[in-house]
Amino acid sequence: MSDVLTPEVDIDATAKVAVMKQLPEPGLRPVRAESPLHHAQLDEMAVAAAADSASAGVVLCEQKLRGHLVIRGDSKDRQFALSVTKVLGLELPGKLQSARAKDASIRWISPDEWLVVVPGDQAFAVETQLREALDGHFAIVNVSGGQTIISLSGPSARDVLMKSTPYDVHDRNFPIGKVVTTVFAKTQAVITRAGEESWEMVVRRSFADYCWLWLQDSCAEFGLAVQQDKGNKTMVFQTG
Amino acid sequence: MLYIYCPHCEEHREEEEFHYGGQAHVARPKDPDACTDAEWADYLYFRKNTRGWHHELWVHAAGCRKFFNITRDTVSYEIKETYKIGEQPAISE
Numbered sequence: 273m274s275d276v277l278t279p280e281v282d283i284d285a286t287a288k289v290a291v292m293k294q295l296p297e298p299g300l301r302p303v304r305a306e307s308p309l310h311h312a313q314l315d316e317m318a319v320a321a322a323a324d325s326a327s328a329g330v331v332l333c334e335q336k337l338r339g340h341l342v343i344r345g346d347s348k349d350r351q352f353a354l355s356v357t358k359v360l361g362l363e364l365p366g367k368l369q370s371a372r373a374k375d376a377s378i379r380w381i382s383p384d385e386w387l388v389v390v391p392g393d394q395a396f397a398v399e400t401q402l403r404e405a406l407d408g409h410f411a412i413v414n415v416s417g418g419q420t421i422i423s424l425s426g427p428s429a430r431d432v433l434m435k436s437t438p439y440d441v442h443d444r445n446f447p448i449g450k451v452v453t454t455v456f457a458k459t460q461a462v463i464t465r466a467g468e469e470s471w472e473m474v475v476r477r478s479f480a481d482y483c484w485l486w487l488q489d490s491c492a493e494f495g496l497a498v499q500q501d502k503g504n505k506t507m508v509f510q511t512g
Numbered sequence: 513m514l515y516i517y518c519p520h521c522e523e524h525r526e527e528e529e530f531h532y533g534g535q536a537h538v539a540r541p542k543d544p545d546a547c548t549d550a551e552w553a554d555y556l557y558f559r560k561n562t563r564g565w566h567h568e569l570w571v572h573a574a575g576c577r578k579f580f581n582i583t584r585d586t587v588s589y590e591i592k593e594t595y596k597i598g599e600q601p602a603i604s605e
Contacts, residue, residue, distance in 0.1 A: 367521065367522060368521060368523070381576070382520065382575075382576035382577055382578055383520050383576065383578065385576075438526040438528055438529075439525070439526070452575075453574065453575050453576065454525070454529060454574060454575060455526070455528050455529055455574050460574045
């Protein structure tokens, strides 16, 4: 029995990974793509409620159709960290930290796992570059279709988080740039503090609607405004 | 509720984020084909039911998703230490 279970060692395994380009080439017919909160019609709500957003306690925005890449590797491997930095222009963040540049961000998920978020149309290019730069024992998975980012900002954003997660979101425990994967309502979220009053949550696609309903309810007492996603660069392929 | 220190996140988190994984340090027989039925049954089915200090496996399910061990008092629920897989506890029984 035991000899049957002995794994075959394949040194070139990473070279054989099928890397899929998930978007059509420019010039081809655009493909319909729907973000996990497409059905909520947030953009229409944002236009309708534009006048109220100044008085709202919480401003919500879905940062949709971004490229999400999960990178796994050994953080103690100097070469691994250097290669990631070379491609992304960002230091590999340490425990519970994140780093961001103009067009890319990277979040610490676990001691050997990071989440890289880039504009949707760059996911394939970044993945290809990372595969060329990295060597040895590593993994990269494009999980763009599996999750989305909901950002919360405004003076009452923290109050909403206090109602929704058991984690301590006070300044002394949650400085800007910190990332925490924790319980959010009855599901989970990767919560990042992006600024003094702004937070980002990475939620699973199948739980996005639940989070959206939860947030509408918990934001009601503070006043909720929805904002259009200005950073979405993949408009071309989300025709209705 | 327990307030558990995750040795991978190096932070205390609510019990809600964790799942219990049973008794720690249960060694799998090196050669299952050669061991006796009694040894195999012991590995598969038999666990301690300790009153007092107990080494147990937990997973930070809603956090970093890593497994680690806890030494916990089954009477007072006091957590004495948490340590990574592969490390030895400072307290034994």
